[in-house]
Amino acid sequence: MSSAEKYDVFQAIADPTRRKVLQLLSEGELPISEITSHFSMSRTAVAKHLHILSEAELVSGRKIGREKRFRLQPEPLTELKQWLSFYEKFWDNKLSILKHVIENPGEDGLKVIEKENDTQMDKPNEIT
Amino acid sequence: MSSAEKYDVFQAIADPTRRKVLQLLSEGELPISEITSHFSMSRTAVAKHLHILSEAELVSGRKIGREKRFRLQPEPLTELKQWLSFYEKFWDNKLSILKHVIENPGEDGLKVIEKENDTQMDKPNEIT
DNA sequence: ATTATATAAAACCTTTTGGTTTCATGTCAA
DNA sequence: TTGACATGAAACCAAAAGGTTTTATATAAT
Numbered sequence: 001m002s003s004a005e006k007y008d009v010f011q012a013i014a015d016p017t018r019r020k021v022l023q024l025l026s027e028g029e030l031p032i033s034e035i036t037s038h039f040s041m042s043r044t045a046v047a048k049h050l051h052i053l054s055e056a057e058l059v060s061g062r063k064i065g066r067e068k069r070f071r072l073q074p075e076p077l078t079e080l081k082q083w084l085s086f087y088e089k090f091w092d093n094k095l096s097i098l099k100h101v102i103e104n105p106g107e108d109g110l111k112v113i114e115k116e117n118d119t120q121m122d123k124p125n126e127i128t
Numbered sequence: 129m130s131s132a133e134k135y136d137v138f139q140a141i142a143d144p145t146r147r148k149v150l151q152l153l154s155e156g157e158l159p160i161s162e163i164t165s166h167f168s169m170s171r172t173a174v175a176k177h178l179h180i181l182s183e184a185e186l187v188s189g190r191k192i193g194r195e196k197r198f199r200l201q202p203e204p205l206t207e208l209k210q211w212l213s214f215y216e217k218f219w220d221n222k223l224s225i226l227k228h229v230i231e232n233p234g235e236d237g238l239k240v241i242e243k244e245n246d247t248q249m250d251k252p253n254e255i256t
Numbered sequence: 257a258t259t260a261t262a263t264a265a266a267a268c269c270t271t272t273t274g275g276t277t278t279c280a281t282g283t284c285a286a
Numbered sequence: 287t288t289g290a291c292a293t294g295a296a297a298c299c300a301a302a303a304g305g306t307t308t309t310a311t312a313t314a315a316t
């Protein structure tokens with residue numbers, strides 16, 4: 001439900017505190033007070049971070065007795081992974097050209113180098 | 129130089145405008161005014177975003193005549209990729225258990241399921 | 257029944273963010 | 287040399303982010 005979320009994954013992981021929270025929860029479910037003990041800020045502050053992570057659906061909380069336990073919900077990170085995968089080709093190419101040349105000693109590897117020119121190298125109309 | 133940067137990759141990509149800038153630059157080098165034409169905000173605002181991306185070393189700018197052209201520098205995204213790779217095992221496992229079972233009809237796959245229990249399933253001391 | 261625990265919610269505060277407008281500067285073109 | 291163009295830099299501004307403290311409520315334990 002609620003597709004009108006205030007925080008997305010990108011914003012959620014931008015804060016170092018929230019990344020540390022995710023890391024803590026990666027080892028298992030934890031109540032707020034337990035999580036708080038790992039930081040030097042108030043419980044309320046941590047609760048707010050958890051709320052933000054919740055909105056991004058990176059964590060979920062359930063009430064157990066008088067405490068609320070949070071657990072990691074890593075699924076939304078797939079969006080990040082997808083986003084990343086688009087850019088991987090840009091930095092991988094420098095390596096993959098080398099890889100290609102090494103693995104194909106018969107060829108000269110010119111095609112892949114030309115493709116690299118298309119995207120990242122200086123444009124022909126450039127003034128130097 | 130300058131290892132005391134104000135913005136890291138996580139913060140840099142948190143803003144949708146900056147992500148769009150990266151996408152634009154993925155097609156090649158562009159001057160500020162060109163980039164600005166793709167947004168409905170002032171050139172100054174875009175320049176600030178570029179400055180932030182610059183500090184995160186996701187873009188670099190060089191002066192060509194009277195214009196400054198920016199290009200994508202995707203290398204810092206490896207940090208993001210590394211961070212992500214840690215969490216991939218948590219959401220991949222659900223699939224990889226299945227994959228393992230399918231690909232190894234002789235085994236029962238119990239070990240990997242036990243490991244999953246260690247990290248993500250309910251704790252034994254839990255009150256339900 | 258009483259007290260301690262775990263959290264929720266609200267009010268408040270300061271700094272950062274994301275934007276604007278204005279003015280100054282360097283470069284290209286006529 | 288005189289504009290036009292592309293950018294840089296500074297001052298300013300409103301809203302959001304990241305905290306705090308205070309007050310209230312539900313549950314557990316004695």
